[in-house]
Structure formats: structure tokens, C-alpha cells
Amino acid sequence: MDTFPKCSVCQQQFTLKGPVPYLLPCLHAVCETCVTSVAGGVISCSTCQRKVNLTDTRLPTDVVRQKEISHLTVKHHPTVLVCTNEDDRNQAVCWCQECEEFLCEYCQNMHSRLKLTRKHVLQNFSDMEPTVSNIPAFCSIHKHHPLYLFDKSCKKLICTKCRFDDHTNHEVVELDVVADTVIKQLVHHKNELSNVQSRQQSHIQSIRQGTESTNRTHNSLKETIGHTFQSLRSQLDQREKELLIDLKSQTKETKATLYAQLTTCEEDWKTCTGLLDYIAKVLLYSSKSDIVDLERYVGDIPRTYMYLETPAPQTHVVPTAVFNTNSLSKLISNISVFGAILPREVDEESVKEKDTQTDDDLMEDLERKHKMDLTELKTKIASNEKHIESLKSLPDKLNAEIKCWKSRIKEKKTTENRASKTMDVLLGVARECGIQLLKSEVVDRSMVVKCIHLKYDKDRVNLDSVHINTEGDLVNRESDTRPAGEGRLKRYHGTCSTAPHPRAGCPQYWEVLNRVSLDKPLKGGDLILEVGVCREEQRDVSHHIGRQSSSCCMQVAHCPTHDGICRQTWKEGKYVLCLPDTLPNTAGASHTLHCGVVYDDIRKKIVFTDVKENKVMSTLDNVDSSQPLWPMFGVYNPHLLTVSMTLVVGSDICMTEEKKAMIVKALS
Incomplete structure (x- = not known):
């Protein structure tokens, strides 16, 4: 029963003897029960959320789905079909397209013997395939006259007598002509919708690739953060945890945005699938008179896929974030704020550590300070013999201080080299994705x-x-x-x-x-x-x-x-x-x-x-x-x-x- 169409309001499946399906302007179906029981005269399609005012719109019977339901019943549940030729409740075994009746075995034999019906084509249920009936419908006013003309002024099918009685001065064309025009429209819309669906599929793939790129960036930055903090683990454990939480939060936001875009594209894809499915069924099951009745809805199809024509989402193959090691030389005093996960728009130069004082300048300052202290010590020794021993120990302290500063300078160079290698890794990933920096000192989209x-x-x-x-x-x-x-x-x-x-x-x-x-x-x-x-x-x-x-x-x-x-x-x-x-x-x-x-x-x-x-x-x-x-x-x-x-x-x-x-x- 999963193959049977459903009512787009109550979601109940249509059956051959159940409520009649009616066609909504959005080409979805609603059952007769929902139409007759709707409150306020407004019915809402749960598939596309489009509302229809039944006081202003007359819903036609969905003959396409009726024929689809009939065919599916023959294919999946033939035992529920009884002979419609005689009211004997016998099991039906075949279908007469000309008479549009199910026949039992006895009526099948009689049908083949009668002179009037012996040339009718009977389809056994096991071999029955969807076919388009070419038998014309008959006029409701002039019972035995077929409807093979279409009045463009009245927008209705008419017979020959109607043409000369009430439609003399109207513009009239043959049914085949107007049906062929509508078929061409349907085929055109089918092709356009197929193109839209293909583009939506491409958008979905792009979003999924963006999600994968975000995951790769996340993993790369996670590894970089781990390497950076390994040498400082005893002091930076708590800060590292905070940064990983921040990275996870930003990654979650990015993936949430991509997931929202993915959901929208998938919904649009489903809408295209529904429309394409119905058009395919129209072309499979509908006669030309059925197609003409659908003309007013064919014109609404372009409006349906026009709103699906959304521009392709922007995708980025560059890393979506960088690890900020700014002010690394001041890490000891600023340990509580070291490191941050920055968005991709950040200027890469700001990620690098900036110090205005060079190592040579620092050494000169230390030596100058040492000399001044020595001079001061000599002056104090000359003026105060009592403090000679204590003053002699000061040069050793200053030498120890110089040694400490040299050690810090060496540590700074090591950290800078590690940060430079990390940046080279990130830039290498970007180059593999086809990204090149036009100016090494400027990192923004324009360069x-x-x-x-x-x-x-x-x-x-x-x-x-x-x-x-x-x-x-x-x-x-x-x-x-x-x-x-x-x-x-x-x-x-x-x-x-x-x-x-x-x-x-x-x-x-x-x-x-x-x-x-x-x-x-x-x-x-x-x-x-x-x-x-x-x-x-x-x-x-x-x-x-x-x-x-x-x-x-x-x-x-x-x-x-x-x-x-x-x-x-x-x-x-x-x-x-x-x-x-x-x-x-x-x-x-x-x-x-x-x-x-x-x-x-x-x-x-x-x-x-x-x-x-x-x-x-x-x-x-x-x-x-x-x-x-x-x-x-x-x-x-x-x-x-x-x-x-x-x-x-x-x-x-x-x-x-x-x-x-x-x-x-x-x-x-």
C-alpha cells in the first residue's frame, strides 16, 4: 500500500472504492472527505503548505490519480475487483478499455462472442499496463455526440451540435490541436523542472562538501592546537580546554548553517520530485480531454519552480578558522588569554606574533644596565666599605638575570618557528585547494x-x-x-x-x-x-x-x-x-x-x-x-x-x- 497516493491533508491513502481524489492548484491531491469537512472554506496542503479558498476555487476530480489508483489496485490487489458488467459479484479477471468495465471470466467469454464487442481489446490483469484511452468522451447535452472540439472563449469541450447551437461565433479548435499544445507545455515544464532538480542536487553536494571541509579544518586546527600547547602543558592545560570548547562551538554553528541550507535544498528537491512525478503520471495516464482540463494548472507550474531558482551557495575550500598565537612572547604574563579561534576573515598577519624590540636591542639594554649597575656598585664600594661583600654578589645576580633572559629569547625563537611552521602547513593546504596569496603580508579575499x-x-x-x-x-x-x-x-x-x-x-x-x-x-x-x-x-x-x-x-x-x-x-x-x-x-x-x-x-x-x-x-x-x-x-x-x-x-x-x-x- 506504500505505492498508493495519499491525501495531502489527512495523509490517508486513496483506494479504488474510497473517497474520490480532488486536484489542488499545487497538483497535490485531497480526498472528498477533507473537502466536504473543511472548516472556514479554506483547505491547507500539508505537503507544500499552500492554502486554497474553496469558495473561490472549484476543485476538479483528479482523473489522473483515479486511473493510477485503478492500475495499482489491479497490480497489487486484484482480488478486491469484481465484475462491473453484471451485478453478480464475481471475481474480475480482465479490463475492457472501450467499455471501461471490469469483467469476470463468464462476461469475458460473452464479450468476445457478441458481434458488437468482439473486436474490443481485453487486458488480462497479469499483462495490464498503463495506457492512454483514445475513446472520446460524449457530450452531456447531446448524449451520442463526441466531444472533439474546444471552445477557447468558453474554455470547454463541445460537440458538433454545441458548435452550431450555442457557440457559433466563438473561436473553436479541434481537441487534438489544443491537447498537443498542452502536452508540449508539460514536456517543456518537465525539462525545466529536471534542470532545477539537477541544480538543487548540485547545491546539496556543494553543501556536503562544505561540511566535509569544515570537519577537515576542525581536525587540522585541533592537531595544531595540541602541538602548540604540548611544550607548555603544565601551565596551559585549562586554557587549551577552553579553546577546544570555543572551536567546537564555532564548528557547530558552521555545520548548523550548512545543515539548514542542506535541509532547504532537500525540500526543494522533494518538491521538484513531486511535480515531476505528477507530470509523468499525467503523460502516462491522461487522455487528451483530461489534459485539457489540467490546462489552468499547467500555467502555475513555472511559478512553482521559479522560487526554487536560488543562487548556488558560496562554498570555501580555504580553512574556515585559524589558530591565533598573537603575543606569544608575553605568554608568561598573559597566560589566561593566550590563543583564540578566529573566523576565516581575520587578517592572517594578526595571527603572527609581533614584537617591536629585537633580540640584539634586548641584549644591548641588558649589557648597558649591567655596566651602570657595576659603576654604581664601585661608587658604593668606594663610599661604604661596609657593604663591599654584599655588593660583590650583585654581578653574579645580574649574570644570572642575563642568562634567564637569554633562555627566554631562545624559547621565543622556538615558539616563533613552531608558529611559522603551523602557518606554512595551513598555507600549504590552501595551495593544494588552488588558493594562492598574491601578497604574503596581506591575507584578505581581495589579495x-x-x-x-x-x-x-x-x-x-x-x-x-x-x-x-x-x-x-x-x-x-x-x-x-x-x-x-x-x-x-x-x-x-x-x-x-x-x-x-x-x-x-x-x-x-x-x-x-x-x-x-x-x-x-x-x-x-x-x-x-x-x-x-x-x-x-x-x-x-x-x-x-x-x-x-x-x-x-x-x-x-x-x-x-x-x-x-x-x-x-x-x-x-x-x-x-x-x-x-x-x-x-x-x-x-x-x-x-x-x-x-x-x-x-x-x-x-x-x-x-x-x-x-x-x-x-x-x-x-x-x-x-x-x-x-x-x-x-x-x-x-x-x-x-x-x-x-x-x-x-x-x-x-x-x-x-x-x-x-x-x-x-x-x-x-
Whole structure:
């Protein structure tokens, strides 16, 4: 019985002979008992919490679920079905679709013998599958006339006589036409909801990864705290316990937030599943007349999934907290406040210990103090012979004090080295996740670059022009094989990434390595390659994105102005910059072009760099990042040249100090 649909108010399962199901505007079902017994004329769907005023809304019978219940009863509980042809209470064994009746064995034999019904198709319960009935419904006014017309003015099905009696001047179309229109709407909504559900699944996975990252950070910091306090265990046991409790509390808050987001996404996913399930049942069980009756609810489906279109949650692969060892040199006097668990936004420089006095200055002060004390002692010895013995002991005390200070200085250096190693470990973890500090002395989101993990979208490659070879490179040759699949690019000579640029709140970086070999000289603006970004709806408007609005790209092409091969920059369909002498325009010429792309959604900038020359080619300001931007990769003109494009991403990027300085200069 778990497979039978339930009332969304009382949660009772529908049965074949139980209360009739009615269809709510949210496409959930409510039983006849709940409809007739509702108080105040307002019924609330417990599945989606949507309220319906029954005084303003007439609920239609849910014919789809009625047929589903009938089919499930045949499949799981056939023994409760009796013959509806004769009132003899015999066990039914088959179903006549034309007569819409259950038949016992005797009536089945009679049905097959009668001339009027011998051609009817009888379905045995063991072989019965869901089918859509093509038998037309008959007019309630003109009993023997089928309803095969739809009056758009009256929004109802009519027969031929109705057409000439009361609907003469109305706009009327055939049932098949309007049913096909509604079916197309349902299929479109089904596809849209499937996409929303896929994105929600991706959001859920991102949140779970965030939870795992939080756990890893927790474990890493726990180990760091343990190492730091091991050397000071006798004095710092109590403080260590307090810090671990603080860390646990902050971790609990982070996980609670992620769990709340996960719960929301899972609820949205369930809503999509419910809608998709009902649409599938409509397409499985409903006749065209049933589908037309559902037209008013089909229009509400977009509003249902529009509110599900939430932006992808921000995820962070950097550690979510750092262990603060500020003022470590003053630990003896400040033991009660040493250490703290700080949020990830904290300036990393503040985590390091800062002391203005150097070790040499301290030693000079001690020596100066020692000399002054010795002078004072000599003066006192000369003036007071009685205290000579006691005064002679003071140098020994001062030497002991100097020894004590040296020991403290050594301890301070040891602690600083340990803190430096801890920071190196944390930065090493960040680099493994693709995070690089642009300035070592500044740790904030604006001075962190993320080497993102882009991938070519193999399912969208325009196989008529290009393909991805066994090494994973994009090459300007059409594919020998054409695997099936919808959604491939038709016009653009290349592909896009599998996902748009994330809204990371910090600069993002990736590179492409292009190997070019000319078979013939180029002319007339012939394209070699293109790298850039554009909005989702612009990915397949043309064979390149250079002249599209809301796009930014760098092209390598023949330039009529310089009569050579240049690197050209375009922004929002307008020509910005041209750098000549990229490679010789002669047959047999070959060259390697290594380009970097920086995208900063906070500063609204895109930077194109020459990795080989360590210089900025072009910087585009005021980039419209109000909508997600998709990285695009294009290669062209196989009859003139050969080009292969390799993506260099994530940990494969060699982030040198010269490259960091170049990025900082371009973004400043």
C-alpha cells in the first residue's frame, strides 16, 4: 500500500472504492472527505503548505490519480475487483478499455462472442499496463455526440451540435490541436523542472562538501592546537580546554548553517520530485480531454519552480578558522588569554606574533644596565666599605638575570618557528585547494587568487567543427564519431566549460596553452582561436562571441590593419585593443601561445595575460557580472591551420612570484 497516493491533508491513502481524489492548484491531491469537512472554506496542503479558498476555487476530480489508483489496485490487489458488467459479484479477471468495465471470466467469454464487442481489446490483469484511452468522451447535452472540439472563449469541450447551437461565433479548435499544445507545455515544464532538480542536487553536494571541509579544518586546527600547547602543558592545560570548547562551538554553528541550507535544498528537491512525478503520471495516464482540463494548472507550474531558482551557495575550500598565537612572547604574563579561534576573515598577519624590540636591542639594554649597575656598585664600594661583600654578589645576580633572559629569547625563537611552521602547513593546504596569496603580508579575499578547476564540457562540443582528442585538448577538426545527445552547440566553433564562473568574492585564474601551426598564410580577418566569457544565452548565437553584448574575449586572428596576426581584445561587442606580431603569417610557421585569464567579480575586472612574457595583454573594467559568465573556448579554420588548446587549471598552474606581481598590478 506504500505505492498508493495519499491525501495531502489527512495523509490517508486513496483506494479504488474510497473517497474520490480532488486536484489542488499545487497538483497535490485531497480526498472528498477533507473537502466536504473543511472548516472556514479554506483547505491547507500539508505537503507544500499552500492554502486554497474553496469558495473561490472549484476543485476538479483528479482523473489522473483515479486511473493510477485503478492500475495499482489491479497490480497489487486484484482480488478486491469484481465484475462491473453484471451485478453478480464475481471475481474480475480482465479490463475492457472501450467499455471501461471490469469483467469476470463468464462476461469475458460473452464479450468476445457478441458481434458488437468482439473486436474490443481485453487486458488480462497479469499483462495490464498503463495506457492512454483514445475513446472520446460524449457530450452531456447531446448524449451520442463526441466531444472533439474546444471552445477557447468558453474554455470547454463541445460537440458538433454545441458548435452550431450555442457557440457559433466563438473561436473553436479541434481537441487534438489544443491537447498537443498542452502536452508540449508539460514536456517543456518537465525539462525545466529536471534542470532545477539537477541544480538543487548540485547545491546539496556543494553543501556536503562544505561540511566535509569544515570537519577537515576542525581536525587540522585541533592537531595544531595540541602541538602548540604540548611544550607548555603544565601551565596551559585549562586554557587549551577552553579553546577546544570555543572551536567546537564555532564548528557547530558552521555545520548548523550548512545543515539548514542542506535541509532547504532537500525540500526543494522533494518538491521538484513531486511535480515531476505528477507530470509523468499525467503523460502516462491522461487522455487528451483530461489534459485539457489540467490546462489552468499547467500555467502555475513555472511559478512553482521559479522560487526554487536560488543562487548556488558560496562554498570555501580555504580553512574556515585559524589558530591565533598573537603575543606569544608575553605568554608568561598573559597566560589566561593566550590563543583564540578566529573566523576565516581575520587578517592572517594578526595571527603572527609581533614584537617591536629585537633580540640584539634586548641584549644591548641588558649589557648597558649591567655596566651602570657595576659603576654604581664601585661608587658604593668606594663610599661604604661596609657593604663591599654584599655588593660583590650583585654581578653574579645580574649574570644570572642575563642568562634567564637569554633562555627566554631562545624559547621565543622556538615558539616563533613552531608558529611559522603551523602557518606554512595551513598555507600549504590552501595551495593544494588552488588558493594562492598574491601578497604574503596581506591575507584578505581581495589579495587571494583561486586557481579554479575548469573543465571542457564534452557534452556541448560542436562536433561539426571541433572535437576533444584523447589527450583532452580542443582541436580544430570535426569529430570522426558523432555520439548522440541533445544540447550540443550548433554555431559556436568550440565548447564552453561545464559550469559558469563561481561567485567566489575573490580573483579567479585559469590558463590555456595553444599550439598553432599555419598551413597557409591568413587573410581577411581569419580567426585562429578565441578565449573569453559570455552569458548562458549567448553561448551559441554565432561562431564566436566577440561581437556579443555582455561578453569579453581575446582572439588571435589575421588583422587587416597591421596585415599580420594579432591578439585582439573585445568587450560587449566592441573592439578594444590590438597587439601585433603574435606569430609570422607564413606557411609552415608554428608557435605556442600561453595565455592567462583573471576574473574578479568584486572589482568587476577581466585581465588577459601573456604567461610566457609575464605581462598583461589587456585589462577590461566595469565588466557586467550581474549574471553568471561562462568560459568559452573556440578554435577555427581547419583548412588553413592546425590548433590545439589545452586547459591549465587548479594545481597544474605554476603560480610564480612574477605572475602574482603581474596580477596584483593589473587588478590595482
